[in-house]
Amino acid sequence: xxxxxxxxxxxxxxxxxxxxxxxxxxxxxxxxxxxxxxxxxxxxxxxxxxxxxxxxxxxxxxxxxxxxxxxxxxxxxxxxxxxxxxxxxxxxxxxxxxxxxxxxxxxxxxxxxxxxxxxxxxxxxxxxxxxxxxxxxxxxxxxxxxxxxxxxxxxxxxxxxxxxxxxxxxxxxxxxxxxxxxxxxxxxxxxxxxxxxxxxxxxxxxxxxxxxxxxxxxxxxxxxxxxxxxxxxxxxxxxxxxxxxxxxxxxxxxxxxxxxxxxxxxxxxxxxxxxxxxxxxxxxxxxxxxxxxxxxxxxxxxxxxxxxxxxxxxxxxxxxxxxxxxxxxxxxxxxxxxxxxxxxxxxxxxxxxxxxxxxxxxxxxxxxxxxxxxxxxxxxxxxxxxxxxxxxxxxxxxxxxxxxxxx
Numbered sequence: 001x002x003x004x005x006x007x008x009x010x011x012x013x014x015x016x017x018x019x020x021x022x023x024x025x026x027x028x029x030x031x032x033x034x035x036x037x038x039x040x041x042x043x044x045x046x047x048x049x050x051x052x053x054x055x056x057x058x059x060x061x062x063x064x065x066x067x068x069x070x071x072x073x074x075x076x077x078x079x080x081x082x083x084x085x086x087x088x089x090x091x092x093x094x095x096x097x098x099x100x101x102x103x104x105x106x107x108x109x110x111x112x113x114x115x116x117x118x119x120x121x122x123x124x125x126x127x128x129x130x131x132x133x134x135x136x137x138x139x140x141x142x143x144x145x146x147x148x149x150x151x152x153x154x155x156x157x158x159x160x161x162x163x164x165x166x167x168x169x170x171x172x173x174x175x176x177x178x179x180x181x182x183x184x185x186x187x188x189x190x191x192x193x194x195x196x197x198x199x200x201x202x203x204x205x206x207x208x209x210x211x212x213x214x215x216x217x218x219x220x221x222x223x224x225x226x227x228x229x230x231x232x233x234x235x236x237x238x239x240x241x242x243x244x245x246x247x248x249x250x251x252x253x254x255x256x257x258x259x260x261x262x263x264x265x266x267x268x269x270x271x272x273x274x275x276x277x278x279x280x281x282x283x284x285x286x287x288x289x290x291x292x293x294x295x296x297x298x299x300x301x302x303x304x305x306x307x308x309x310x311x312x313x314x315x316x317x318x319x320x321x322x323x324x325x326x327x328x329x330x331x332x333x334x335x336x337x338x339x340x341x342x343x344x345x346x347x348x349x350x351x352x353x354x355x356x357x358x359x360x361x362x363x364x365x366x367x368x369x370x371x372x373x374x375x376x377x378x379x380x381x382x383x384x385x386x387x388x389x390x391x392x393x394x395x396x397x398x399x400x401x402x403x404x405x406x407x
Contacts (some may be wrong), residue, residue: 001033001035002033002034002036002167002168002185003034003036003037003125003164003165003166003167004029004034004035004036004037004165004166004167004168004169004170005035005037005038005039005157005158005160005164005168005169005170006026006029006036006038006039006157006159006169006170006172007039007041007135007153007156007157007169007170007171007172007340008022008038008039008040008041008172008231008316009037009153009171009172009173009174009231009233009309010041010042010043010044010045010046010047010159011022011044011079011145011173011174012041012172012173012174012231012232013040013041013043013080013081014044014045016080018131018231018293019077019084020084020087020155021231022081022084022172022231023081023084023085023087023088024041024088025172025231026038026130027085027088027263028089030090030130030358032119035125036130036131037063037121037125037130037131037132037133037160037161037164037166038081038130038131038133039132039133039134039135039153039156039157039160040074040078040081040132040133040134040135041073041135041136041153042058042073042074042076042077042079042136043072043077044316046073046076047070047073049068050069050072050073050169051066051070051219053069053070053201053355054066054069063108063109064108064144066108066109067109067137067144067145067146068145071096071097071134071136071137071145071147072386074096074134074135074136074137074264075096075134075154076097077134078094078096078132078133078134079094081132081151082094082130082132083264084105085132085163086131087126088295090129090130090278091127091128091130092129092130092131092132093124093129093130093131093132094132094133094134094153095120095121095131095132095133095134096134096137096157097133097134097136097137097138097146098137098138098139098143098145098247099120100116100118100120100133100138101116101117101138101139102116102119102137102138102139102156103115103116103117103138103139103140103141104138104139104140104146104148105140105146106140106141106142106144106146106225106283107143107146107288108146108147108290109145109147109149110147110148110149111138111140111146111148111149111160112147112148112214113138113148113155113156116159116160116163118160118163118164120386121133121160121164121294122164124249129281133156133160134156135137135152135153135154135156135157136148136152136153136156137152137156138156138204141357148214149212149214150212151209151212151215152212152214153210154171154212154214154215155212155214155215155218156212157169157171157215158215158216158218158224158226159218160221160236160296161219162221162222162224164216166224167225167342168225168226168227169219169224169225169226169227170227170229171211171215171226171227171228171229172229172230172231172304173210173228173229173230174230174231174232175210175228175230175239176191176229176233176235176237177191177192177193177208177210177228177229177230177235177236177237178191178192178200178203178208178210178211178228178238178240178255179192179255179322180192180193180254180255180256180398180403181210181256181257181258181394181398182208182254182258182394185258185391185394185395186394186395186398186404188199188398188403188404189296189398189403189404190403190404191238192238192254192255193236193239194238194240194241195238195239195241195254195255196240196241196242196348197216197219197220197226197240197241197242198348198379199254199255199346199348200216200240201213201216201217201220202250202257202344202377202379202380203255203257203346204216204228204257205345206257206259206342206344206346206380206382207257207258207259207260207261207344208255209343211226211227211228212356216240219240222376223242225239225241226239226240226383227239227240228240231240239333247310252347252349252350252353252356252401253310253345253346253347253348253349253350253356253401253403254346254347254348254349255345255347255403256342256343256345256346256394256397256398256401256403257343257344257346258341258343258390258393258394259280259341259342260312260341260387260390261311261312261313262292262309262310262311262312262340262341262342262384263309263310263311263312263314263315263318263336263337263338263340264308264309264336264337264340264372264373264384265307265308265309265310265315265318265319265322265334265335265336265337266303266305266306266307266330266334266336266337267280267305267306267307267322267326267329267333267334268303268306268323268331268333268334269303269329269330269331269332269337270303270304270305270306270326270329270330270331271303271304271330272298272302272304276304276306276329277294277296277306279325279329280306280322280325280329281294281306281308283324283325284310284318284322285350287317287318287321289308289310289311289314289317289318289321290310290311290314291308291309291311292308292309292310292342292375293307293342293373293375293382293384294306294307294308295307295308295373297380303359307373308323309340309342309373309384312338312357315338319334319336319391321350322334339386339387339388340372340384340386340387341384341385341386341387341389341390341398342382342383342384342385343382343390343393343394344380344381344382344383345360345381345382345383345401346379346380347379349381350378350379350380350381351378351379356381357376357381358401359401360381360383360397360400363396363397363400364383364385364393364396366396367389367392367393368395369385369386369389369392369393369396370385370386371383371384371385372384372386373384
């Protein structure tokens with residue numbers, strides 16, 4: 001008997017009919033002899049609806065109360081799915097994050113899982129029940145409801161799979177698996193049958209929406225076999241493994257990732273001295289704002305300029321903190337830019353191929369696209385460009401590296 005953890009996203013459970021279809025899929029696995037633990041998101045659009053309600057009351061709501069509010073979306077889904085499963089003649093039981101319990105830290109809105117107590121779930125599995133767990137949520141040590149951030153149901157599923165030592169974690173979504181890029185932008189995008197954790201981690205961190213980055217980190221750290229599949233179409237999907245493709249030579253570039261939700265902040269005319277970067281970036285990190293690309297330049301007059309990117313939703317908060325820092329350091333000015341995007345090429349084969357960056361820069365130049373910032377790793381090159389050129393850049397790079405599907 002194998003244990004499988006399955007996760008279904010908001011689109012997959014977006015209506016009663018879709019919830020019934022998910023229940024039927026779960027029932028087939030259960031009747032084939034598998035033990036099944038299911039993690040679900042809120043029904044499609046529900047989290048946004050709840051957030052909109054809160055914004056009618058306050059521009060800046062309490063993060064604790066917002067977590068209490070938005071966590072109710074998953075509670076609705078787990079109850080409805082259990083009802084649908086039981087209508088098919090199977091036994092099931094639903095759990096909120098706090099009932100499992102899934103223990104997190106107290107960073108409301110972006111909490112991290114500290115541990116999971118699996119005894120309740122194991123008892124239900126031994127009794128032949130399908131266990132349905134609310135994704136995206138947990139409780140802190142004081143019993144406060146917390147949420148894990150957008151896409152947090154992926155992390156819940158992988159963390160459960162790791163804790164329960166599941167044979168496989170299956171992420172069901174509205175796409176057939178992981179593609180070379182978003183097929184809504186590039187029609188010729190190709191489904192990848194297999195990708196390494198390393199590549200998937202870079203794809204997720206650079207903007208691919210198929211999996212949440214923390215879910216990939218969890219899976220890689222604990223060696224959880226992870227598969228991305230479609231809720232609506234049959235197929236094997238994409239397997240994410242430590243070994244990756246068995247080919248002797250991996251392709252130079254496996255995929256093109258992008259992120260529209262980027263914003264850029266620049267602080268100019270600050271002292272060029274040791275510790276200045278920590279003085280600029282430290283308070284922003286202390287405010288739990290994630291910083292992505294960072295570039296520091298020094299002018300002839302020995303003043304420094306630091307440019308960095310943050311999520312667009314956190315631009316206002318970061319700019320407020322930076323204005324205080326600018327006064328303390330006697331900066332000349334602060335420049336904020338919310339009309340940028342990041343495009344990245346990702347591939348483990350880049351380690352053994354020279355000239356990958358040059359081809360990328362030449363491709364963008366031929367399309368008249370100016371590069372504002374560059375960051376690299378062993379298997380990734382990311383550039384920040386004007387947002388209006390994003391789709392053009394993705395299509396051009398996808399063609400440049402020969403990633404089109406073959407028909």
